[in-house]
Amino acid sequence: MAGKEKSDPSQLYDAIVVGAGIQGSFAAYHLAKRQRRTLLLEQFPLPHSRGSSHGHSRIIRSAYPQDYYTAMVAEAYLLWAELEAESEAKLYRPTPLLVLAQQENPEFQDFWKSMEQNRVPREVFTPEDLGRRFPGIRLCGGEMAVSDLTAGVLNADKALKAVQDQFQSRGGTMRDGEKVLRIVPGAVVTVTTSQGEYRARHLVVTAGAWASRLLAPLGLPLPLQPLRISVCYWRAKDPGDHGRLGQLPLFLGINLNGEKHHVYGFPASEYPGLVKICYHYGSPVDPDKPDQMDRASPQVPDIQILRDFVSQYLPGLHPEPALQERCLYTNTPDEDFVLDRHPRFSNVIIGAGFSGHGFKFAPVIGKILCELSLGEEPAYNLSPFQISRFPAVPKAPL
Structure with a gap:
């Protein structure tokens, strides 16, 4: 203090x-x-x-559909490294990020064009390729995946x-x-x-x-709209898979299952054997009363959306979250x-x-x-x- x-x-x-x-x-x-x-x-x-x-993990990535963010993050990598050197603290862990989407999705096309134009190191996966490289992730609806090889995890x-x-x-x-x-x-x-x-x-x-x-x-x-976001952690069905959960990549699912917003996740690190997966949207809330939902606003069924995502795309995980926390977003329109x-x-x-x-x-x-x-x-x-x-x-x- x-x-x-x-x-x-x-x-x-x-x-x-x-x-x-x-x-x-x-x-x-x-x-x-x-x-x-x-x-x-x-x-x-x-x-x-x-x-x-607060919390243990945040994603850093070059993959963005908007060029102005890709340009900013290039300097951000340099400045994060500068802070690591000044503080003598390890703040960043390189971890590839998979962007998962239907190939014809307009936002995915913008991701792809931006990565290509900005020469972001990347790798493209068919569903078969992905299954061989990361057997815990299953593409089940004709999606494809591209990885951002510059990505990583920041310790918040x-x-x-x-x-x-x-x-x-x-x-x-x-x-x-x-x-x-x-x-x-x-x-x-x-x-x-x-x-x-x-x-x-x-x-x-x-x-x-x-x-x-x-x-x-x-x-x-x-x-500005404050939103309460559910931060969920998921356990493997087979205890023998716990070690492999830490070897998963980061991932970002774009508009999967007809949902407007993204689902994103991290390999197990914060809690042993638990994978962190979140829905990139939440329900309106008063930041001084985060446990009291705004009854006048429609509530986002984020947990059910995550259950459906885990069941379809990460079938090796239990479909019910083992642990739930929360975080605040402050969104612009x-x-x-x-x-x-x-x-x-x-x-x-x-x-x-x-x-x-x-x-x-x-x-x-x-x-x-x-x-x-x-x-x-x-x-x-x-x-x-x-x-x-x-x-x-x-x-x-x-």
Whole structure:
């Protein structure tokens, strides 16, 4: 838990970052590397599992249907390796990723074209090839598979601690257990928390599922929807297969069985003999009451979707999950991120709506948010991430 020295209202920071998940922690880290006096605020005592950055495993991959994500992840690999070297911690384990889909699926075609154009190392499998290489996976409906040979698994908990430690080692200040109550914008931004008041020339908001609540009083009604995601772990029917479960690849099933969203999975590692498989969508929820489902919204039958997937495509696993956990997504309508300046207050920067696929990009996202806060223009085309793409949100200064 971070130190609790008394706040000094006369103290002026170069930047305050609100939200110490993986995106905010990397933004603070890059600011500290640029020798900016930076304060990182987190509403919950650290470490915690209330947001979207906890747990053991996240996928990193070059395979994306959008070229702008493939371009970003190329730098992300380099920056993850840099953090590993700085922290002397092993954060990444190479593991091939299988993309499974009907060949004529438009999204799969976009995956294929992007991998080809960006020269992503890959291997194509027919159902027979796949059965020989990975006997635990069965293609049963005319699907095909292509593997992303650059992919791997990131250790989320270790990565979050590593970047926070590096931030503090560079002189950054981190205060947890401090809920932000009020933001007063201006040339100097004032942030009032449950423990004190802070001032800074720049503010970066990376508050995850709580971002909408913080930004609405600043005239920015972003269409962010928190979702509760079921994180499920599955056991082999035959105890003798437990060892082979750790040899499975990562996988991403696209629109299988007529479902709109993806199913993704990991080889056994977090829990001995248990394979992690999740449905890439969930049910709307209040992040402060994650156990109380939003009755006004339709509930997603995610567990049944996963049962059906396991029964058909991973027949060696029990069709009932052995263990269930949860995680929060914060989705935008198009599932692209928000990386932008406030339309009225240019010294307020927003990183939000990572829609369950932002963790892998965190080193690059943090760098982009740092550059935006310093008045610089990042090297990437940020038009897919601009606030102005949402029709109900102000497109110009008020």
